[in-house]
Amino acid sequence: MTFDLNDEMAQAVTEQQLRASLSLILDEVRSDKPSHHFCEDCGAAIPEARRQAVRGVRFCIGCQEVQEHYQHIGTGKRYDSRR
Ligand SMILES: [Zn+2]
Structure with missing residues (x-):
């Protein structure tokens, strides 16, 4: 009996996790985070088209390119841009 109960609880916990x-x-995949109106880095207005195209966009094109550039020349953390 107790075994069954524990099993059920374990299952509930696992399901919760x-x-x-x-x-x-x-959240990460279909992030409904609104795109920023202004670049997080330089404060420039982000074009509406870009805001629509890139969901949750945070940087203007220029800053995005700089970011990607730095990622390319490699600080060793390639997927760091998301957080
Ligand atoms: Zn910018």
Whole structure:
């Protein structure tokens, strides 16, 4: 009896954890974060077309390029731009 109960609890906990991490992943993937109106870096206005094209965009094209450039010449953290 107690075994069954524990099993059920373990299952519930696992499901909860799964849901939590799943929602984290979903947040990341289809991030409904609004695109920024202004570049986070230089403060320039981000064109509407870019805001539509890139969901959750934070930088103007110029700053984005600089960011990607730095990522390319490699500080060793290639996927750092997301956080
Ligand atoms: Zn900028």
